[in-house]
Amino acid sequence: MPDKNDNLEQLLGGFLNEAEARRAAADIRLGEEILSEYPAPQPDARLLEEIKTKVSRSLGAAATARRRLYWVRRAVAAAAAVIIIASVLLLWPAPQQSFAGSGDVWDDAAIAGLRAEIDAVLDTMISIETDEYGFDEGADDFAEVELEELEMVATNDDFWKG
C-alpha cells in the first residue's frame, strides 16, 4: 500500500465534483487493498546472495579497471609527448652549427635527452605490461575487464530514451 500521503479526495477534487471525487478515491483505495491481499512472491534468498556477490565483484573489477586506466593513460600521454617533441625537433631543426666536418643538426646532448625520454616511456610501458604496479590483484584479465566495460556501455546505453 503506498505510504505517500496523497490526499486523494483533494487531488481528485481538482477534476471531479465532490461526490465523484469521494467515489473515485474509494475505488482507488479498495483496488489497492486487493493488491495488499495478494502479495507477490518474494525473491529467493539464494538469488539475493548471488546479486550481492555480483555487485561486490563488479565493484572490485571497476576499481581494478580504474587503476589500470590511470596507468595506461599516463603511458599514452608520455608516449604522445615524446612523439610531439620528436616531431617538433625534426620539423624545425636547430640552426646549423659549424662543426667542422659534420652536417648533423642534432647535438649529442639533444639525442641523449630524447633517447632517455624514449627509454623512460618504454620502461613505463613494460612495467604496466609486467604488472609491476601491482594492480592485477584479482584474477581479472585486463582485456576481460575492458570488454565487460564495453559490454556494459553497449547494453546499458540508454541515450536513445531521451
Add this chain to the structure above:
Amino acid sequence: MDNREELDEIIAGCQRRDDEAFSRLVSAYSKRCYGYFYRLSGNAETSDDLLSKLFMRLVEKIGSFKGGSFEKWLFTIASNIFYDHLRHQYRQKRLIEARAKQLMEETPPRRADSEMGDKLQQQLSKLDDDTAELIMLRFYGQLSFKELSELRGEPIGTTLSKVHRGLKRLRELMGGTDA
C-alpha cells in the same frame, strides 16, 4: 525504507562504492522491486533476471543520484529495465517468427507462470500494459500521484484517471464489485 536517515547513509555508502552499503540496499529494496517485476512479467525466472539487472545498473548509476525521492529514482530505472526487457522480447519474437510454426509443432506450448499463479496475476494480465505498470509503480514503488505523473511525463489528471480506471477494472475482474 521508513528511516530516511538510514537510507541517506546507505546511499552515501553506495556512492563511495562501499560493498556493505550495496548489500544493505539490496536487502532493503529487493522485495518491492521483485514484486514489481513479478506482477508485470508474471514469470519468476524473468523477475530474477530483471532484479539482478536492476542492482547491477544501480552500481553504475548510483553516482548520478542527486537527492530527492530515492524510490522515484529507483523505480524509474526499474521501469526502464522492464521496458528494455519487453523490447528485447519483441525483437526475439520477430527473430524466431520464421521458425515459430515449426517450433510450435515440435514442442507443446508451455504455460506461463501467470497462468498457474494466483488470481490477481491472471486478472492483471487483462489490463493494458501501461495501466498495469502505473498501478505497480504506485503500489511497489510507493510513489505519490505527483511522482508518478513526473516519472511518466504526463499531467497528474491523466495519471489519476488511468490508475483509477485500472484499479476499478481490476476490482471488477476480481469480483469485488458489480461490473
